[in-house]
Amino acid sequence: MRTFLITSALFSLASAAVVWDGRFSNYTTATDFDKWSWSNQVGQYQTYIYSEKASSWLTLGSQYKNPATTTATQGVKVKLTSTSTWNGGPMLRTELIPQTPNSLSGHLFFHVSLQIPTVNLPDPAYEHQIVFWEGHYADIKYGQLSGQNGVADTLQVITGGKTIWSVTPVKGTWYNFILETGSPGGLWVSTGSNTLTKVFTGSLNGNGGTDWHIGALRLPLNGNTQTISEENIYYSGIYVENSGPTTKP
Secondary structure (H helix, E strand, C coil), X not given: CHHHHHXXXXXXXXXXXXXXXXXXXXXXXXXXXXXXXXXXXXCCEECCCCCCCHHHCEEEEHHHCCCCCCCCCCEEEEEECCCCECCCCCCEEEEXXXXXXXXXXXCCEEEEEEEXXXXXXXXXXXXXXXXEECCCCEEEEECCCCCCCCCCCCEEEEECCEEEEEECCCCCCEEEEEEECCCCCEEEEEECCXXXXXXXXXXXXXXXXXXXXXXXEECCECCECCXXXXXXXXXXXXXXXXXXXXXXX
């Protein structure tokens, strides 16, 4: 029995795998993002949500990575400006979406680290959807939620219309997240180099999927997009695994 248990544990460990890796290991410069198209679906990311070439809005570099993440050499700075309009409307968006033949559905662990920087930080008067599935069953948001009054300098995770975690973010600090889809589901969080711990157990109201958006979607204020200065968000450590989870950032 002892041998069986050890063998089973080793098999479980061996079977755990990264099913999609978005840690930018295969990108040399931001112009590599421009190579993707519907007829040439190369790389780890789809990059069709842009008014210009994707490289106009994305910058790669080690300075945009959580220093605690040893499995990646660089992160990405995502930029929003007043010209980041979506289909000519008042919504601003700059996003990356996984390019993979895998479904990314079921019981999986979606990893992402992000930073609200000290320079060109997003305006908290606006709602910024900065990690989400298209179905919006689990969202990481920053700023004022649409329909609220006042200004909210708040980073929060929302599922089923309810906030399950929130903080006033320390600018320049890395926040690490694991969104656990399927069953049992839940949310894991830490800052900096700290080990991620589970802060919420329960369904995220969806089973994941490839329509996972990393970047910034800024909703208009009172139906109009005001003139804005450049806004930045940094991301790193983006990948999906099918077991574990790995709790080191």
